[in-house]
Amino acid sequence: xxxxxxxxxxxxxxxxxxxxxxxxxxxxxxxxxxxxxxxxxxxxxxxxxxxxxxxxxxxxxxxxxxxxxxxxxxxxxxxxxxxxxxxxxxxxxxxxxxxxxxxxxxxxxxxxxxxxxxxxxxxxxxxxxxxxxxxxxxxxxxxxx
Amino acid sequence: xxxxxxxxxxxxxxxxxxxxxxxxxxxxxxxxxxxxxxxxxxxxxxxxxxxxxxxxxxxxxxxxxxxxxxxxxxxxxxxxxxxxxxxxxxxxxxxxxxxxxxxxxxxxxxxxxxxxxxxxxxxxxxxxxxxxxxxxxxxxxxxxxxxxxxxxxxxxxxxxxxxxxxxxx
Numbered sequence: 001x002x003x004x005x006x007x008x009x010x011x012x013x014x015x016x017x018x019x020x021x022x023x024x025x026x027x028x029x030x031x032x033x034x035x036x037x038x039x040x041x042x043x044x045x046x047x048x049x050x051x052x053x054x055x056x057x058x059x060x061x062x063x064x065x066x067x068x069x070x071x072x073x074x075x076x077x078x079x080x081x082x083x084x085x086x087x088x089x090x091x092x093x094x095x096x097x098x099x100x101x102x103x104x105x106x107x108x109x110x111x112x113x114x115x116x117x118x119x120x121x122x123x124x125x126x127x128x129x130x131x132x133x134x135x136x137x138x139x140x141x142x143x144x145x
Numbered sequence: 146x147x148x149x150x151x152x153x154x155x156x157x158x159x160x161x162x163x164x165x166x167x168x169x170x171x172x173x174x175x176x177x178x179x180x181x182x183x184x185x186x187x188x189x190x191x192x193x194x195x196x197x198x199x200x201x202x203x204x205x206x207x208x209x210x211x212x213x214x215x216x217x218x219x220x221x222x223x224x225x226x227x228x229x230x231x232x233x234x235x236x237x238x239x240x241x242x243x244x245x246x247x248x249x250x251x252x253x254x255x256x257x258x259x260x261x262x263x264x265x266x267x268x269x270x271x272x273x274x275x276x277x278x279x280x281x282x283x284x285x286x287x288x289x290x291x292x293x294x295x296x297x298x299x300x301x302x303x304x305x306x307x308x309x310x311x312x313x314x
Contacts, residue, residue: 033164039172046176059186066193101226104308114308120226141265
């Protein structure tokens, strides 16, 4: 008897007399879905965002330069950045530049991200494309004259 | 905007808004903290800087005689960028002591001198906005059997930033 009552309340409590779901409950569910979708979009954008990738690679490259000896050639796999730049219709060959002891990484038309390297090296960089959808940044460090 | 269904339950109650705000703020701050913490490379940078300076002034044959001079030029001798080191975000201190009597033979400081005190404080407390420091020491035997203790303290509080400069090369 109790079981039947519980089942009835679970199945029918959302219905009004005509058997329709009340509007306020629909709005309530929709607002919840909207809110959690917004949170999901925020988390996704933060973890896959252009800014995060620019920041990550600028720091990675700066640290690699600082730990290198003169004459070292550094190869960095930038296939992930190549994909992001393509999505943003940005030319990957304009994404990296080295100036005044700073590495600058830019993957969209927005401002990029820059990070200092403290070693006084002359840095030359070339991007190569070993396979389709793959890209490598080749950096050569030399002592400053 | 408090509405009740037939059984008197409040759907749009103040508690619902409070719970959503708590969940939202929690997730946003958690995600932001997680990604900013993972990208903090100041400690690696100060460690690299200390190692680089130490390797530059000492080697298996002894210490560089230039470092014992009063006007030692770290930038020219060790290939470190003056503009970067003196940007206020870095600090390097070189100390050379006699190994036996611990007397200070020479001391050089470069960059932001305030970081020296900050590094001392940081050994006692946790301070996120203070610079990350790295101290390295080596024992060096010079020609003539003279023994030195070379210590390098390096600190970095550089966090990088957005770049608005246009590409020029």
